[in-house]
Amino acid sequence: MSGATHRFIAALVESVDVGPLDLKGKTNAVQAYEVTGLKEGATGRGLTGIHAPMIGRDAQLAHLRELFGIARAGQGRVASVLGEPGIGKSRLLAEFRASVEGEDSSVRWIEGRCLSYGKTLPYHLVLDVVRSVIGVSSSASEPEVREALQRVMRELLGDGWAEPYAYLGHLLSLKLDPEAQARLSALDREAIKRYVASLLQIVRAISTRGPVVFVFEDLHWADAASTDALLMLMPLAADLPLLSILSSRRDRDAVGWRLVSGARDLFGDALTEIRLDPLSSDQARSLVANLLEIESLPQKTRDLILSKAEGNPFFVEEVIRMLIDRGAIRREGNSWIATASVVGVEIPDTLQGLLLERIDRLPKESRRTLRVASVIGRQFGVTILERLLEVPTT
Ligand SMILES: Nc1ncnc2c1ncn2[C@@H]1O[C@H](COP(=O)(O)OP(=O)(O)OP(=O)(O)O)[C@@H](O)[C@H]1O
Ligand SMILES: [Mg+2]
Structure with a gap:
């Protein structure tokens, strides 16, 4: 399997790195992994080696x-x-x-x-x-x-x-x-x-x-x-x-x-x-603090994780996983440090599908509202949105 697939399912399967392969139709060598078995009892959730107590339930x-x-x-x-x-x-x-x-x-x-x-x-x-x-x-x-x-x-x-x-x-x-x-x-x-x-x-x-x-x-x-x-x-x-x-x-x-x-x-x-409702912002904050004891994690990054995660513990974990994957935070001894590349966090691929699925389930009207809003940008006044929604879409 490819590196991208590996990232999604590494927690569920045993695999070995078989190195870059030259494949027909690909200009560059492709990083590949061989699946050798299933991990017993794996759920694919959580961050390897990090455990946080259950919060707020x-x-x-x-x-x-x-x-x-x-x-x-x-x-x-x-x-x-x-x-x-x-x-x-x-x-x-x-x-x-x-x-x-x-x-x-x-x-x-x-x-x-x-x-x-x-x-x-x-x-x-x-x-x-x-x-x-x-x-x-x-x-x-x-x-x-x-x-x-x-x-x-x-x-x-x-x-x-x-x-x-x-x-x-x-x-x-x-x-x-x-x-x-x-x-x-x-x-x-x-x-x-x-x-x-x-x-x-x-x-x-x-x-x-x-x-x-x-x-x-x-x-x-x-x-x-x-x-x-x-x-x-x-x-x-x-x-x-x-x-x-x-x-x-x-x-x-x-x-x-x-x-x-x-x-x-x-x-x-x-x-x-x-x-089960989303965690409150205080609860989500404690979850992040429990998962990552990082003194040097900039407040901005902390806030970013929280705002991307919207009180959803899985989202919190996935945003952190992405920061680790990208080298934006790394472990040093028993603690974590944030590196220079910590700014500019996006939404991890693992969440895109979940979010799209959620959007797909919205009523048609709401989907249209969302589409129009997304064109305006991340922040906007409600009157602008209302005006734009009055324009019939074709
Ligand atoms: N209250 C909590 N405190 C700390 N961690 C939590 C809490 N709730 C969930 N988690 C962690 O968040 C991740 C996602 O939780 P979980 O797998 O239970 O979600 P789920 O509701 O079963 O989702 P799905 O519908 O996809 O099955 C897990 O790694 C879990 O350990
Ligand atoms: Mg579940």
Whole structure:
């Protein structure tokens, strides 16, 4: 892969620098990297070697813990965690997980994640849930998955293991033996119900052993089949010691939003919506200070980072990452120093796509306003904008 691609995904893959290559059609040698594997458990977020505590989400964390307490006592609860990309949904869940697991070793955390290209992959979210239940990664081989599914089903369900095993095996596209295969005739129409029933059986069995947190991450990318299946599952699990958490960007047109809005209809007051807003400027300031202890960072640069980041922690990190990449700040021993090239920070490439996506989702009128405003410049009076907007665009 090229240097540009490498910059985007270096945190996710193992790679080696193969040096500059002379390529057909390219005048200059191209810096290239070879991908040698995937980094286990990498999220692609955060800055390597720098860790900052979570800022400004105490109330939300306390709320989740409170809901967990109610669920643990036997009254199932559902929470949604909503907010724009990079605002800290996954981080909040990670902190919550560390906090409950630190306190109660009987809690079982089951988590299904959606893939950014997953909208058209039927059941990909449910599959990830099943993998989480049986404890295999998405790169496990077929024999490993089959072995794990069989072992966990037997362990959880005793004599009744065979049927859910067959259905979930089918869902996981395992090659089944003829006996299991025979249970699957005329499955298609009934499939979804069977999958749901099988899943419910397992979740029930797991929840007899301790409280369960059931997380669905990044629902804005969910597929329709998973969404339907989970909509069916959620109300059935209401009487279990189970806290379900739905995390999503606020994309009302996404298929997965049906789960978020469906949960409102199904659970009413028993549903808690946790909305993550941008950090306040003081909070963002502390985040920058925690990430970079730079005495010599000019106030102007600090302000620039803050104004580019708009209270979004991911943006804060990405602006800092860019400053590091460009050599505008560098580490010296235990501290950071700003170099002469620190002025003139732009918006990092990693954010351009996110910003464009956000702009694309605006109503047509707002997009036009934004386009006209961008032509005027970074600062302008509202009257100028109003005048210009009166001119019909062709
Ligand atoms: N309150 C916070 N304090 C400190 N760091 C934070 C905070 N919130 C988020 N971060 C950091 O910002 C980055 C982005 O956060 P996170 O990945 O949780 O966003 P997200 O809402 O899940 O985004 P997406 O919609 O893209 O999944 C992470 O590196 C995270 O550790
Ligand atoms: Mg996330």
